[in-house]
Amino acid sequence: MNDAAKKILLIVVLALAVAAFFYFDLDKKLTLENIKQSQAELKRLYEQRPFMLIAAFVAVYIPMVTLSLPGATVLALAAGAMFGALVGTIVVSFASTIGATFACTISRYLLRDWVQRHFGDRLVKINEGIHREGAFYLFSMRLIPIFPFFVINLVMGLTGMPLRTFYWVSQVGMLAGTFVFVNAGSQIAQIDSLGGILSPQLLLSFALLGIFPLAAKKGMAFYRKKTGRKPVQPQ
Template identity: 25%
Template sequence: MKVTGLYRGKGRLIMKGKKIFKGTGIGLLVLFLFWFVREHIKLSPEEIQGWIVSFGIISPLIYMGMYTVKPVIFFPSSVLSVAGGLAFGFIKGTIFILIGSAGAAIVAYFLAHFFSKRFGDKDLGERVEKIKQKLHDEGFFYVLVMRVLPVFNYDLVSYVAGLTNVKFKQYLAASILGVLPGTMTYALVGSSIVSFNYMYLAIILLIILICALIGFWKKDKIKEILT
């Protein structure tokens, strides 16, 4: 019986060691990809736009596909979004960016959910743990605020949400609504390189004003998120 117990104990240690080894390996790979993209892949919106439109009729699918895998390759959202406005104009660009953002949010959410189940919960640091708890307690509102405010990394919020019990439908709805002001702004910046439209600017300013009023109304809760 003692021998059996000893083997079981060793087996658990080996399994735990394998999980730690795999988790560490994945973490190092993620850090390497993040560093590589930031340091060596420096494409401008114009370069991305030229590459996208070269696909002709399927260029929207290529663009949305690029946006969807963004959480894996850590490509900057701002550059891709401006490229979308430049390639497709304000209206179509906004739609394609929103769809791509939703795809990216889904990919990051389920990747985090998968690895949290596979490797168990890890100590992610006090700041991330605090965000996790807030997402768990009041998912929709906190995801919405963190999407609207530019102080939170988009993919980080997606990954952290995947580690919590926030309901997927609430998470996705808040993600789409939350990125709308920023998405429209980036699309306008991109499309303005070709031609400027004051009506689109007025729409964006109106949305920003509404967000500011809601932010003032809910300022105590927003302050709680930021602290």
């Protein structure tokens, strides 16, 4: 099977998975109300078979993030309701990062050549930014809520960033947001809406955290330029 046939097969499989998700109305079942109603049952299942429930959760969560399907936020709340804040954060952190890396890989495999042919000049500028700022570039985007995570996954797949760098930066960068939602899920009875979880103050805090690494790097570069100091080289 040649590369073109493999890509077509992968597209068909992905399309069928997305179609099945909506055909079985899973998007309508993954709601805050349903999670709140099932909280007691979910906790009981976790107490009886913790590893099986965690494995089942991860098996569902990773494909949802990989395919950018709606409901990942509700599942993060469900993780908090089932596993508690600490275990839930660990589980969602790894599952979401693995799913994001798969999405990045698929985007790179399916779209990068086409984008390179049609938008090569623009992609060069993005790659220059990645090369210049390195991990700070992705880390900042992960922390600033105005950038949807699925968009970041797809766009980073079009760049030359190594997947191992994408993985660990995403793991660290998404950790704060993951904790916010999972911790909220551990107190799910008090939540009335998804919008109520992220207050304007919290959104501003995330934005400032996202801007800080790049601002600090730019500030150090400006300082070195003015003083003539060279970057410290590792020994």
